Amino acid sequence: MASLIDLANPTRFMRLSAVLLPWLAAAAAVLLVVGFYLAWFSAPPDYQQGETVRILYVHVPAAWLAMMFYSMMALSALGTLVWRHPLADVAQKAAAPIGACFALICLVTGALWGKPMWGTYWVWDARLTSMLVLLLIYLGIIALWRVLDEPSRAGRAVAILTLIGFVNVPIIKFSVDWWNTLHQPASVFRMGGSTLDPSMLWPLLILAAGFTLFALALHMVSMRAEIMRRRVRTLTILEAERLDRLAAQGAPA
Amino acid sequence: MNDLIAPLGPHADYILGSYAAVAVVLVGLAASILRDHAAQKKALAALEERGAGRRSGRRAS
Numbered sequence: 001m002a003s004l005i006d007l008a009n010p011t012r013f014m015r016l017s018a019v020l021l022p023w024l025a026a027a028a029a030v031l032l033v034v035g036f037y038l039a040w041f042s043a044p045p046d047y048q049q050g051e052t053v054r055i056l057y058v059h060v061p062a063a064w065l066a067m068m069f070y071s072m073m074a075l076s077a078l079g080t081l082v083w084r085h086p087l088a089d090v091a092q093k094a095a096a097p098i099g100a101c102f103a104l105i106c107l108v109t110g111a112l113w114g115k116p117m118w119g120t121y122w123v124w125d126a127r128l129t130s131m132l133v134l135l136l137i138y139l140g141i142i143a144l145w146r147v148l149d150e151p152s153r154a155g156r157a158v159a160i161l162t163l164i165g166f167v168n169v170p171i172i173k174f175s176v177d178w179w180n181t182l183h184q185p186a187s188v189f190r191m192g193g194s195t196l197d198p199s200m201l202w203p204l205l206i207l208a209a210g211f212t213l214f215a216l217a218l219h220m221v222s223m224r225a226e227i228m229r230r231r232v233r234t235l236t237i238l239e240a241e242r243l244d245r246l247a248a249q250g251a252p253a
Numbered sequence: 254m255n256d257l258i259a260p261l262g263p264h265a266d267y268i269l270g271s272y273a274a275v276a277v278v279l280v281g282l283a284a285s286i287l288r289d290h291a292a293q294k295k296a297l298a299a300l301e302e303r304g305a306g307r308r309s310g311r312r313a314s
Contacts, residue, residue: 052268228297
């Protein structure tokens with residue numbers, strides 16, 4: 001564990017991410033192109049839902065990623081609170097807007113799928129409501145980062161809120177089993193295997209992998225930006241202190 | 254364009270609307286992250302060029 005923590009210091013992360021990023025972005029692009037091609041030109045329409053099933057290929061990966069990014073943030077929150085790791089709150093801060101965007105995509109595409117299939121854009125169903133709560137938690141976390149100036153204080157406050165909010169993730173996952181919902185139960189990751197035909201399952205899995213790599217690439221860029229923002233902040237403070245000292249000595253800056 | 258939309262059936266608007274929403278949100282997210290990255294890189298380069306953080310405060314050579 002100690003060596004893993006040593007390995008993940010900001011300087012090493014900047015060096016490693018610069019090498020990894022082009023590969024990650026290229027792999028994401030290839031998977032997304034192949035996945036969208038299969039989803040649009042190879043996968044058949046559903047026998048009940050017809051062509052609207054094509055919304056599945058963006059809706060389901062968005063739902064998975066919204067929950068995955070929140071779970072990553074909960075792990076980072078532990079890193080911040082337990083190990084005080086310098087990259088943990090950087091990772092957490094960078095993940096929040098990305099997770100929020102996928103939660104938003106999940107809700108919007110779900111509403112656009114719900115209207116033709118259920119006859120309504122929205123119901124206060126357990127799955128839909130718990131996903132909306134996830135989006136609101138994401139927005140709360142983003143807001144908290146913005147109101148607290150000092151990064152390490154903000155990191156600890158956000159970590160506590162993130163861990164409290166994590167209770168919502170299993171609620172989203174199991175809401176369709178625990179309550180009677182309009183939303184269908186799990187059809188991919190379930191006991192007894194997927195209920196999706198391979199002609200629909202493969203495009204979905206390829207697109208899910210593509211969206212995941214795309215999101216991880218964005219997360220890496222965002223973490224790099226956050227590390228640089230903190231360096232800029234530290235250097236600006238040091239420069240201001242130096243100018244203050246010089247002014248006190250009566251010397252020109 | 255109609256040839257592309259017609260095979261999608263009566264709910265084409267909902268299907269295309271979903272994909273448009275995905276494109277708008279993800280392109281906006283990627284643009285904002287890349288813009289932020291470029292801005293921080295520029296700010297850091299400017300500070301390092303001024304020699305900020307060095308005890309002597311001399312310009313970097």
